[in-house]
Amino acid sequence: MYIPPQVRSTEWRRFYAGMVFGIIIGYLLFVFINGQLQEQLVEENIELSTKLKDAEAKYENLLNAEEEEEEEHKEGLTVQEITVEFQNAKDLEVDKLTQHQLSSMVKDQLTSVTGSKIEEISRQREIIISAIENKQFKVDDFIYHLTVEQLVIANELLISLSIEIDH
16 A cells, blocks of 8 residues: 655654644534533523513413402302302211212202302392202112201302201
C-alpha cells in the first residue's frame, strides 16, 4: 500500500492527530454546552408553564366566583338538592343498599321539585307528603311504606322518613 510522503513524517502525523483530538474535544464541548443550554431552557419552560397554570387557575376562580354569586342571587330561592334520611333504619336493620334504593325511588318521585321556587314547594308540601306516603316502594321481595316524619324546605329539601315493612 502506498503511503504519501507527508504522512510518513512525524510533523504531519502530529498535525493529523491534533486535528482528530481537536475535533473530538470540540464535539464534546459542543455537546456539553448544548446540554447546559437545553437544561436551562427546560427549567425556564417548566417555570413559565407553572406560572401560566397558576394564572389560569386564578382567572378561572375569579370567573367561577362571579358566576356563583350570580347563580346564588338567581337560584338562592330555589330548591337545589333533595336529601333523604331514614330515622328507624337501624332499628329495622335495613341494609345500606336498600336504603339507597329507597332514597333514589323517593328522589325519582320528587324530580319536579328540583329547581322549583321555595315558595311554590312550601305551598305544595301536603302534596309532596301524600306522594311519598301513599306509594308502595318495592325493593327485592319486600314492600316498604314510608312515613314523612319531618320535611325541611330550603335550598336543600330535607325529608326525614320512617320505614314500615310489609312482607
